[in-house]
Amino acid sequence: MKHSMFRNYLYKKEIYEEWTMGGEKSAKRAANRLLRKQRMEEEAEAARILQEKKDQKYMRAALKQAQKAASIGEVPIGCVIVYRDQIIGRGYNRRNTDKSTLSHAEITAIRKASKKLQDWRLEECTLYVTLEPCQMCAGAIVQARVERVVMGCMNLKAGCGGSVLNILEMQEFNHQVKVTRGVLEEECSKILSDFFKQLRLHNKVEKYMNN
Amino acid sequence: MKHSMFRNYLYKKEIYEEWTMGGEKSAKRAANRLLRKQRMEEEAEAARILQEKKDQKYMRAALKQAQKAASIGEVPIGCVIVYRDQIIGRGYNRRNTDKSTLSHAEITAIRKASKKLQDWRLEECTLYVTLEPCQMCAGAIVQARVERVVMGCMNLKAGCGGSVLNILEMQEFNHQVKVTRGVLEEECSKILSDFFKQLRLHNKVEKYMNN
Numbered sequence: 285m286k287h288s289m290f291r292n293y294l295y296k297k298e299i300y301e302e303w304t305m306g307g308e309k310s311a312k313r314a315a316n317r318l319l320r321k322q323r324m325e326e327e328a329e330a331a332r333i334l335q336e337k338k339d340q341k342y343m344r345a346a347l348k349q350a351q352k353a354a355s356i357g358e359v360p361i362g363c364v365i366v367y368r369d370q371i372i373g374r375g376y377n378r379r380n381t382d383k384s385t386l387s388h389a390e391i392t393a394i395r396k397a398s399k400k401l402q403d404w405r406l407e408e409c410t411l412y413v414t415l416e417p418c419q420m421c422a423g424a425i426v427q428a429r430v431e432r433v434v435m436g437c438m439n440l441k442a443g444c445g446g447s448v449l450n451i452l453e454m455q456e457f458n459h460q461v462k463v464t465r466g467v468l469e470e471e472c473s474k475i476l477s478d479f480f481k482q483l484r485l486h487n488k489v490e491k492y493m494n495n
Numbered sequence: 496m497k498h499s500m501f502r503n504y505l506y507k508k509e510i511y512e513e514w515t516m517g518g519e520k521s522a523k524r525a526a527n528r529l530l531r532k533q534r535m536e537e538e539a540e541a542a543r544i545l546q547e548k549k550d551q552k553y554m555r556a557a558l559k560q561a562q563k564a565a566s567i568g569e570v571p572i573g574c575v576i577v578y579r580d581q582i583i584g585r586g587y588n589r590r591n592t593d594k595s596t597l598s599h600a601e602i603t604a605i606r607k608a609s610k611k612l613q614d615w616r617l618e619e620c621t622l623y624v625t626l627e628p629c630q631m632c633a634g635a636i637v638q639a640r641v642e643r644v645v646m647g648c649m650n651l652k653a654g655c656g657g658s659v660l661n662i663l664e665m666q667e668f669n670h671q672v673k674v675t676r677g678v679l680e681e682e683c684s685k686i687l688s689d690f691f692k693q694l695r696l697h698n699k700v701e702k703y704m705n706n
Contacts, residue, residue, distance in 0.1 A: 379615050380615070382615075383609060383610075383613050383614055383615050384609045384615050385605065385609065385615040385616075385635060385638045385639040386597070386602065386605065386606055386609070386635065387615075388638075391597065394596065394597065395597055398594060398596065398597070399594075402594050403594055404590050404591070404593075404594050404595050404598075405596075406596075418634065418638060419630070419633070419634030419637060419662055419668070420631060420634030420635040421634070422630070422634065423629065423630030423631030423632070423633070423634040423635075423655070423662075424596060424597065424631040424634075426630060426631070427596045427599075427629060427630070427631045428596040442668065442669065444634070448665075448667045448668070449660070449662075449665075449667075451630055451634075451660075454659075454660075456660075457630070457653065457659070
């Protein structure tokens with residue numbers, strides 16, 4: 285609100301100046317120009333808000349996947365891939381359950397999305413993941429030419445979407461990914477810390493029972 | 496040969512000096528010490544030659560996998576994973592055939608090896624690959640905690656085993672891989688250049704036929 289009031293004040297001032305300098309006609313032209321500018325700005329703002337809402341909606345879907353991981357005792361990380369406003373691939377961490385390092389949430393989602401599109405290129409796709417991807421998953425995202433990645437919380441010790449490395453945006457590779465960070469950051473972080481808190485408690489109880 | 500002659504000369508000189516300085520007993524002690532040293536050096540050299548032969552043998556198995564890729568029109572890259580002198584995972588590039596970015600040679604071999612060992616950790620394993628791995632595969636190798644990687648030829652434009660990045664040996668991650676480069680380098684490079692030469696010829700003929 286404050287921003288638009290300030291903009292209106294600037295616009296009025298510009299039209300007034302045009303009037304004093306070049307007369308009524310000139311002021312009218314300036315008013316039209318500024319009106320068009322204002323409309324474009326408002327449209328961009330509306331699109332931004334819409335995208336923000338969409339991002340939150342799909343991150344919530346990724347969080348749902350993370351909960352699936354937690355429910356089978358795996359570190360809760362979830363991922364969905366969206367193509368033309370439709371989820372075409374879901375995945376959650378199953379590394380210990382599947383006994384495979386390839387069962388990270390992102391890899392599973394990429395496999396499913398490729399199967400759905402019948403293409404190894406996921407060119408118009410956006411990937412939503414609750415935690416910053418590791419070196420393998422970030423690499424797979426670039427290799428699959430995913431257009432955009434939206435992350436929940438960061439992984440300062442091992443993440444490769446900006447923390448330890450930034451594989452996603454490296455100019456040296458033949459593809460760069462657009463990156464948005466911090467969508468539903470608190471929820472994404474909380475599900476992890478809750479999991480580890482419970483794990484520590486579980487281990488303590490087990491130790492106590494064994495003594 | 497020349498090396499061992501030079502070594503013998505140095506040893507004799509050292510024993511002679513010990514004799515003149517400390518008498519016969521001292522010279523005997525020195526001779527025994529140097530004999531032990533020589534035996535250890537010879538053993539290390541024999542082990543090195545044995546490892547070199549083994550590396551070539553398994554790289555040949557990886558080249559066989561690469562040929563499989565070529566035979567279905569895919570870029571010829573092959574990989575095998577060895578655990579206690581046994582191949583427990585094989586893979587070759589099938590990206591276009593499978594329509595999946597996850598069908599790189601290394602990823603397939605890692606999946607199969609994990610299934611065989613029933614563990615996501617490939618801790619005592621050596622991975623042989625004909626071409627330097629990409630960012631995804633190098634990441635998967637670190638994530639799977641593979642002990643050692645042996646490469647054929649390098650991929651200067653996109654490789655992440657030392658060319659663009661060195662994900663395999665980065666101190667920032669929780670695991671570092673031992674790396675050997677350039678085993679059967681010429682063969683590994685030739686199978687690729689032959690493939691691309693034939694591909695260009697094929698495309699030219701096709702163009703000629705269509706005109």
